[in-house]
Amino acid sequence: MIPETRRRLRDSWGFCERHAWGGLAVEMAFRHRFLLGQTILYADLMERCLDAFNLQGPWQARRLAGRLVGDGHCMMCDMNAYGAGRGYARPALIEQGRRTDDLRTLAMETSSHWRKAVCAVCEGHSGAARCRRHLLEDIARNCRIALGRHRNALQQTHEHLLAYERSFVWGFRDTDRPEDRAALFNAIGWFSGWRPLLALMDETPSSF
Ligand SMILES: [Zn+2]
Ligand SMILES: [Zn+2]
Numbered sequence: 001m002i003p004e005t006r007r008r009l010r011d012s013w014g015f016c017e018r019h020a021w022g023g024l025a026v027e028m029a030f031r032h033r034f035l036l037g038q039t040i041l042y043a044d045l046m047e048r049c050l051d052a053f054n055l056q057g058p059w060q061a062r063r064l065a066g067r068l069v070g071d072g073h074c075m076m077c078d079m080n081a082y083g084a085g086r087g088y089a090r091p092a093l094i095e096q097g098r099r100t101d102d103l104r105t106l107a108m109e110t111s112s113h114w115r116k117a118v119c120a121v122c123e124g125h126s127g128a129a130r131c132r133r134h135l136l137e138d139i140a141r142n143c144r145i146a147l148g149r150h151r152n153a154l155q156q157t158h159e160h161l162l163a164y165e166r167s168f169v170w171g172f173r174d175t176d177r178p179e180d181r182a183a184l185f186n187a188i189g190w191f192s193g194w195r196p197l198l199a200l201m202d203e204t205p206s207s208f
Contacts, residue, residue: 001041008075013132013191014045016074020192021103021200023076024184028102035184036168042187043161049132049191050158053151060147065139068132104200106181111201113182114189117153122194129153131193157186 001009014020027038052067107114120127121134130138130150138145160183167176185197 001037005075006044008073009041010045010048011071012073012075013049013068013070014042014188015076015192017193017196019074019076020188021196024188025098025100025103028106029099032102033106034168036165038184039161039165039168042184042191043158043165045191046154046158046161046187050151050154053147053154055147061139061145064147065136068136100200107185107197107201110178110182110185113179114185117157117186118189118194118198122189123198131190133193153186154190157183157190161187 009015015023024035024038027035049068052064055063117129119131119134120129121137122131128146128149135145135150160180164176164180164183166172167174167180189197
């Protein structure tokens, strides 16, 4: 990944909800399970996110919010606005890129490892799990926040992402476990929100 792209993705904590999950679906439509690029990206973002949780002293939740808010831009939204109307891609290629079967299959295989991390607000119930955006909303409303619990969950996700990343290295092939693959879902859900994945799991196989 070129440094400018990486910097922009760090500033925005990844993509908007639709493009984060759509991007993973497109990767899987073309590369199946060779998800090294996505894994490197989210391991990097998660490492920086854990740094953001490293706080001492007063007003920790407020200070964390300042670090986690991001610049609000989605690189893909910006690129689409810029490139609108430049329809060079062939229809068959576009159709393949819209396929979500592989993403749905991987999500079903690993669901026992990501289900408990799903943000309760994204899903519409009263549980304690939060995505980044809904944690920020809680902080803005002065809700009581268990920062240590969120940090521990993210730390685990980071460790599984590193194990998943290593499994793409020659000599470590096929060492990844379902919980390592599920960490990609946990990371995307945390940074961008869960609703597109939840919608995908609720419907019959189709496309975004
Ligand atoms: Zn977007
Ligand atoms: Zn949420």
